[in-house]
Amino acid sequence: MPLTQDRMTASRDGELMPFAIAAGQQIFLGAQVAVNASGFLVAGNEATGLTYIGRAEAHVDNTDGADGDKTVLVRRGxxxxxKNDDADPVGQDLVGKPCYILDDxxxxxxxxxxxxxxxxxxLVVESAGVWVQ
Known part of the structure; x- marks a missing residue:
């Protein structure tokens, strides 16, 4: 139903958000994280069907839990x-293009x-690694 009066709509900046963790996952502080096809957070790993989300802001262990039993704050945007993979490195020619999750x-x-x-x-490829947004 459309609005018929003013409404103070809740908002967040979206930079730091809680995500429900998938069953059997241990997420480490600083890890690259993604959501699986069911929408639950997983540590970055070599798999298809993941959607990159950002960096985990805490260490949370859900290895004995079910989907969504625990959450972790993730920094986004x-x-x-x-780290840049030695066997399949991100090169300077990929600046402005996608790179791919190998692990967390x-x-x-x-x-x-x-x-x-x-x-x-x-964004930038340097000796210390790859800056990815």
Missing amino acids: KAFLW ETVAGTDGTGTRSESGTV
Whole structure:
């Protein structure tokens, strides 16, 4: 039903949000995280069907829990420095293009022949790693 009077709509900036963790997951502080096809948070890993979310702001262990038993705050909308994979590195030619999740701290330059999900957009490639937003 449409509004018929003014409404003070709740808001958040979306930068720091709680996400429900998938069953059997342990999320480490500083980990690259994504949501699975069911919408639950998982540690970054080499898999298809994941949607990159950001960086975990705490260590939360849900290895013995069911989907959604625990939550973790995730920082979003920022550039994070992830490790660059030695075997399939992100090169300078990928600046402005997507890179791919390899694990919870590493990105790769390709989708691994369809085995990896996108991490985000490459902003800077340097010796310390890859800045991804």
